[in-house]
Amino acid sequence: MFDALSGRLTGILDRLRRRGALSEADVAEALREVRVALLEADVALPVVRSFIEDVRAKAVGETVLRSVTPGQQVVKIVHDALVAMLGPPAPGIDLNAPAPVVILMLGLQGSGKTTSAGKIALRLRTKDRKRVLLASLDTQRPAAMEQLATLADRAGVMSLPIVPGQKPVEIARRALGEARQGGFDVLVLDTAGRLAIDEALMAEVAEVAAVARPHEKLLVVDAMTGQDAVTVARAFHEKVGVTGIVMTRMDGDARGGAALSMRAVTGAPIRLIGVGEKLDALEDFHPERVAGRILG
Numbered sequence: 001m002f003d004a005l006s007g008r009l010t011g012i013l014d015r016l017r018r019r020g021a022l023s024e025a026d027v028a029e030a031l032r033e034v035r036v037a038l039l040e041a042d043v044a045l046p047v048v049r050s051f052i053e054d055v056r057a058k059a060v061g062e063t064v065l066r067s068v069t070p071g072q073q074v075v076k077i078v079h080d081a082l083v084a085m086l087g088p089p090a091p092g093i094d095l096n097a098p099a100p101v102v103i104l105m106l107g108l109q110g111s112g113k114t115t116s117a118g119k120i121a122l123r124l125r126t127k128d129r130k131r132v133l134l135a136s137l138d139t140q141r142p143a144a145m146e147q148l149a150t151l152a153d154r155a156g157v158m159s160l161p162i163v164p165g166q167k168p169v170e171i172a173r174r175a176l177g178e179a180r181q182g183g184f185d186v187l188v189l190d191t192a193g194r195l196a197i198d199e200a201l202m203a204e205v206a207e208v209a210a211v212a213r214p215h216e217k218l219l220v221v222d223a224m225t226g227q228d229a230v231t232v233a234r235a236f237h238e239k240v241g242v243t244g245i246v247m248t249r250m251d252g253d254a255r256g257g258a259a260l261s262m263r264a265v266t267g268a269p270i271r272l273i274g275v276g277e278k279l280d281a282l283e284d285f286h287p288e289r290v291a292g293r294i295l296g
């Protein structure tokens with residue numbers, strides 16, 4: 001009787017030992033490595049901290065799979081948590097609103113905002129069969145208006161004729177009128193970028209958003225952006241409310257940690273990624289690929 005009982009207990013203990021559970025020490029050691037990887041991938045420090053804490057709480061006590069080491073098991077938990085946080089996969093642009101659906105492009109100068117506007121126009125025309133009107137509200141730099149008109153030509157879509165001397169809000173109104181009268185499905189508004197966040201830029205963008213009532217407010221961010229990503233995302237999100245993120249320059253060396261920072265601050269999905277200078281260099285977002293890249 002005793003033998004039989006101990007035999008059964010031993011069996012249970014053996015099974016438990018073989019499966020094992022992650023100890024605090026296993027988790028702490030593995031998470032130290034993960035922390036370094038996230039920082040090297042340019043994830044903003046506060047985001048790294050809260051992510052690591054979440055994963056620590058989740059990982060301690062988790063069963064270790066037979067085929068892996070405790071360290072590998074923590075990495076798997078981290079990877080899965082990253083994918084979940086970076087997701088959803090391939091959300092694309094949300095066009096679920098009455099025409100003309102207004103898309104407002106937001107971001108700092110040089111982030112790839114104007115190029116992305118052209119890429120999105122091409123994608124909507126060719127993939128979604130939409131009639132698209134592009135308009136530049138960048139009254140600071142006449143060259144930016146010309147650039148958008150050229151991109152529109154190359155994308156095979158219309159652009160709003162340039163009228164010198166108009167303010168961004170006036171251009172937005174004119175663009176809306178044109179989009180309605182012309183029976184366009186989508187109006188893409190490119191806003192002025194600055195080298196850094198400033199009050200004047202934010203006030204202007206908020207004024208334009210109030211007039212144009214965009215369905216999508218897309219924040220365009222260069223994948224190379226480091227700790228700044230949080231400041232930029234927070235500023236735009238507080239002022240106008242970001243509905244989606246476009247990550248550019250994912251064709252470069254950057255590991256793309258900015259994606260995680262942006263998601264953490266805005267909660268908005270990463271809708272598309274830019275992978276080159278050409279107009280067709282725009283791809284769906286796959287969280288598992290970016291998670292792998294961030295972890296290195």
Ligand code: GDP
Pocket residue numbers: 107108109110111112113114115116193247248249250251252273274275276277281
């Ligand atoms: P904006 O000031 O934010 O409107 O930036 P632009 O759209 O003018 O882009 C700045 C530069 O970045 C241009 O030379 C673009 O060709 C380039 N660019 C934009 N997106 C990408 C991308 O996804 N990959 C690469 N390699 N270059 C890009």
